[in-house]
Amino acid sequence: QAHGTNRKFYQVGKNMDGLDAGIYASAAWMTAYIELAWFDLVNSVEKIPANPVGQGYVLALLGEVAMRGIKNGSILVDKEFSDVTKAAIVRKARNTEAVDAVQNQGFYTAAEIIEEGDKFVCKYTLIYAKGDHISKVEGVHALA
Numbered sequence: 001q002a003h004g005t006n007r008k009f010y011q012v013g014k015n016m017d018g019l020d021a022g023i024y025a026s027a028a029w030m031t032a033y034i035e036l037a038w039f040d041l042v043n044s045v046e047k048i049p050a051n052p053v054g055q056g057y058v059l060a061l062l063g064e065v066a067m068r069g070i071k072n073g074s075i076l077v078d079k080e081f082s083d084v085t086k087a088a089i090v091r092k093a094r095n096t097e098a099v100d101a102v103q104n105q106g107f108y109t110a111a112e113i114i115e116e117g118d119k120f121v122c123k124y125t126l127i128y129a130k131g132d133h134i135s136k137v138e139g140v141h142a143l144a
Helices: 021-044 052-072 083-093 098-105
Strands: 107-116 119-128
Touching: 021 052, 021 119, 052 107, 052 119, 083 098, 083 107, 083 119, 098 107, 098 119
Parallel strands: none
Antiparallel strands: 107 119
16 A cells, blocks of 8 residues: 555566567457457448458558557557567568558558458558557665
């Protein structure tokens, strides 16, 4: 208790691979939110056209999810990347401009419509900067 307020602290969660469990929680949240937003979209219109307009709907949906991810701390804006990470972003996005988008706005989105048999599928790419956070404050106190 501090100043009459109860404080609760949780142990840092780590997965078996040693990564912070928060990374996986954020990814699961984003996946679920994209699915929910998709269902909301398809229930709000008669059809999603298999053309640039429908592709635009999907890109707008991804942008909305990413903006919420920035607000809730899942995505970090202005994050610096190593050359290895930059190369991985370019490889995944197949677009050299993706690195600037992820660094400056926190995320990069792309979508393309693919015909699979007798159906159309809009395949998307969402690349984002993991929301790093400060978990501890340390310092030096010096009285002069």
